[in-house]
Amino acid sequence: MREKVVIVGGGVIGSSVAYFLRAADPTVEVTVIERDPSYARSSSALSAASIRQQFSTPLSVQMSLFGIEFLRAIGERLAVDGARPSIDLHEGGYLFLATPAGVTTLRDNHALQTRLGADIRLLEPGALMKRFPWLNVEDLAAGALGESGEGWFDGYGLVQALRKKAQALGARYVADDMTALIRDGRRVTQVTTASATVYPCDVLVNAAGAWSRRVAAMLDIELPVFARRRSIFNVSSPARLEQCPLLIDPSGVYFRPEGQTYICGTSPGADNDPDDLPLDQVDHALFDDVIWPTLAHRVPQFEALRVLHAWSGYYEYNVFDQNAIIGLHPDVENCIFANGFSGHGLQQGPATGRGVSELILHGRYMTLDLSMLGFDRVLENRPFVEKNVV
Missing domain, CATH: 3.30.9.10 (D-Amino Acid Oxidase, subunit A, domain 2)
Incomplete structure (x- = not known):
């Protein structure tokens, strides 16, 4: 039976996860629920759209090193039917x-x-x-x-390129608002939307950006991420x-x-x-x-x-330590969080998408170990502070 992955949020994080999942394993059924396909309020489209390696933690540096590698090769990586997208990457430093x-x-x-x-x-x-x-x-x-x-680029163009490539690889995008989650013990089994459509799921990915706290609350989980x-x-x-x-x-x-x-x-x-x-x-x-x-x-x-x-x-601002929260919560064994990037989600989107797809497909990180960004640090009050927040 094909594994069903439901991603809430189709911005750069959600679309990156969808792309890497379908690129790695075309047998995985991927559904992305995005309530506003115009991205009019999306952080991905409204940001200053920049990338840097000048962070204060090794993992943030490594994530953005992969990010620039991905952006430089975007025309080849995300081409659809021979059409190569461009995001006007300018490495001005x-x-x-x-x-x-x-x-x-x-x-x-x-x-x-x-x-x-x-x-x-x-x-x-x-x-x-x-x-x-x-x-x-x-x-x-x-x-x-x-x-x-380091430099800047077209953030909206990156989101659209990821979305179109994910769709070309077989990911399904649904223009709807997620309204309820059904749990069976420690597992999420169904996602319901405003149109009363029910989506069964084996894995849920919370990539809802500035609205991710609302998704977590439906699972009785306190997520320290706020829209700033x-x-x-x-x-x-x-x-x-x-x-x-x-x-x-x-x-x-x-x-x-x-x-x-x-x-x-x-x-x-x-x-x-x-x-x-x-x-x-x-x-x-x-x-x-x-x-x-x-x-x-x-x-x-x-x-x-x-x-x-x-x-x-909006910044999806992690008030705990200004770093992303990526991975599982111990109370829900099949919900993966990818939230709280505090202004550097666009540049860390490719590394996050790759890492989350590995976690889903292999049960662990295969390339860059993102475990330091896991939910455990929040629950155990171990901040992993990023000092260079702009």
Whole structure:
């Protein structure tokens, strides 16, 4: 009998799982339930769509190293009937800046990243000024620049390419909302949707992103993942910044080129970051009070900026340790969680899809061991903290 896998959520995580499952074993019956096939509210489509290796944990670095390998080969990997998708990958690099207070952490992270094979260069203020003459370095102690393997791409294009390839391989996508789960002891046996359709399942994958907590609650499981709104601003400026990377200021404010313009943003303070804020609203006060003054200080030419467009999307924010939760929960033996990426789900989607498919097909991880991201650490209060959350 064919094994039935039901995936709740058809964004980058769910579609990556569907793709890797069907690519590895065409006998597995894969159903992806995605309530909004337009992806209008999807984090995958609304993010700044970037990839980096500059993380503070070895596993995050390794996941994104596979991510860039996957993105570079996407035309070949995800081609359908000879049509090769493109996601406009631009390896412009990340530039993390540090003041004297943060330089030790920057150096420690750099040593870790380069040991694992990431192409990151540590630059002193003089080298930063020479490389980026438009940059104000007066209060900086160093910067870490991704020379290759880091940059930005079309996030919506990646989701669509994964979805279309998964469908071409035989995965079924259902435009519906999951409304109930039926359990028999420690197993989920059925998934019911708003259309009153029932889907039997041997394995359930929770890939519901910012709404994954609702899925977990149906299993009486407390998932520490919340929808945290993040606003992104597209701005114009007369500034022409040569060789501009995606720059992360020590304050957490970031910007990167977007054609002839720039996009920028930052996370609000912890005391002003509630859950489930409406996505049709943008935090313009955050731009006026924090982002613009920071950009004008770091790049004096940015004193003249004009907001062209702004939007908001959700981080599926893991409040426990800002790292993904991937794997089984001890109370439910056939539900796999893939949630809480806290802003780096797009770049870690390929590694997650591969790992979850291995867990389903083989009962263990075969390539990159993701067990450190398992649910046990939450239950045992063992945070696996990611410090480089942007």
